[in-house]
């Protein structure tokens with residue numbers, strides 16, 4: 341017999357999540373198989389993948405034996421799944437945005453690393469120098485989710501029902517689109533930029549989920565959509581990655597990853613399409629623009645949890661500094677951070693493209709050296725960047 345989650349259990353979960361360090365939490369039920377909600381979610385997901393918007397992210401396209409997308413319906417991978425606890429951590433920092441003017445105008449010497457990747461933690465290796473070592477939000481959130489999961493198990497064991505309770509914790513890697521569950525758990529709404537936004541917290545939130553076998557008698561109240569007629573994110577997106585009006589049936593909000601700078605700089609292997617390169621500007625890892633322009637982030641509070649403290653050296657990092665990191669330095673600085681998975685060669689490719697967009701002659705010697713590199717992707721990116729820079733300098737094209 342499945343355990344039915346009562347209203348007081350839900351309130352207890354939300355309170356315990358906050359005590360453990362999350363800023364927001366809620367619970368959503370998993371749609372019943374063949375219900376209209378399940379079909380709508382599945383259709384939304386399948387249409388998005390089939391339109392090619394997942395690019396080369398193979399894990400988003402995994403199917404079961406019947407050819408159905410695993411992420412389109414959670415019960416395909418986890419038949420016992422009945423509810424999802426969604427937790428969110430605010431990672432906002434009192435620091436500049438990528439769209440703020442730089443002192444170094446015209447042109448730019450610094451690149452941009454997305455805010456979520458600034459996080460670090462002090463470690464014994466680094467304590468002596470006062471530095472923070474890299475820390476990946478996946479690990480930090482997972483640790484907290486496991487603490488909540490353990491408390492959940494104890495609570496139901498005390499009620500004599502632990503054997504029937506199944507749970508699984510995920511940050512990103514679970515077979516479910518976390519944001520769809522976050523809306524239904526009442527955590528926030530999906531903005532036109534596709535990010536979860538909450539009225540008080542804004543959208544600088546990272547999500548983690550616990551999939552459970554707990555039956556949930558009533559649906560949570562989904563968070564109301566407060567984007568209204570605003571289109572700031574759509575207007576500001578350099579690559580027009582935000583799809584509007586929505587071409588995917590029933591998909592209220594979606595983006596084309598293959599145009600999104602976050603995808604191009606973090607996930608895309610090999611070369612980046614030439615027509616998109618100038619639009620990357622100075623982004624070397626991820627992109628924050630569609631959140632920076634969002635009015636709901638104007639008064640977003642700075643994180644107080646200290647779960648993901650920022651490493652100040654990663655804010656507006658000098659392109660020259662990034663370019664000069666050898667393999668050992670890169671590993672030392674980014675071990676345990678989200679940049680580790682993207683690896684040095686891809687980050688250098690992005691640095692080369694940013695230098696090409698910088699408008700500054702001083703980067704030409706570095707680009708010419710890289711153009712002779714044994715790494716064909718870096719060599720090609722650097723040749724393109726050097727050529728772009730020379731043309732910009734000759735024509736005086738404004739940046």
Ligand code: B12
Pocket residue numbers: 381384385388397400411454455456511512513514516517518519520523524530533534535536537543544545546547548562591592593594595597600602603606607625626627628630
């Ligand atoms: C793949 C991925 C990406 C891809 C694709 C992004 C995308 N928009 O799909 C790329 C690499 C581009 C990317 C970029 C970023 N990502 Co990302 N990404 C993911 C990941 C791993 C899967 C997302 C996915 O399945 N996409 C496929 C599409 C179809 O799914 P979806 O957008 O979630 O949409 C579904 C629902 O939202 C639903 N839906 C749509 N409208 C509505 C409306 C209602 C009412 C309902 C109920 C449902 C619904 O329909 C869709 C199909 O089910 C998630 C973690 C996870 N497991 O969910 C993190 C995640 C979405 N990413 C995150 C972050 C932080 C980012 C970046 C900000 C990082 C950065 N600074 O560079 C950018 C933001 C770019 C952007 N504007 O979205 C956070 C978002 C947190 C938040 N506040 O929303 C997540 C949740 C990771 C986490 N654990 O916190 N990401």
Ligand code: SF4
Pocket residue numbers: 533576577578579580581582595599600601602627628629630631
């Ligand atoms: S993250 Fe950047 S490129 Fe991607 S949708 Fe937002 S503004 Fe556009």
Ligand code: SF4
Pocket residue numbers: 531532533534566567568570571572573574630633634635636
């Ligand atoms: S910028 Fe405007 S449209 Fe875009 S997510 Fe924020 S409120 Fe919604």
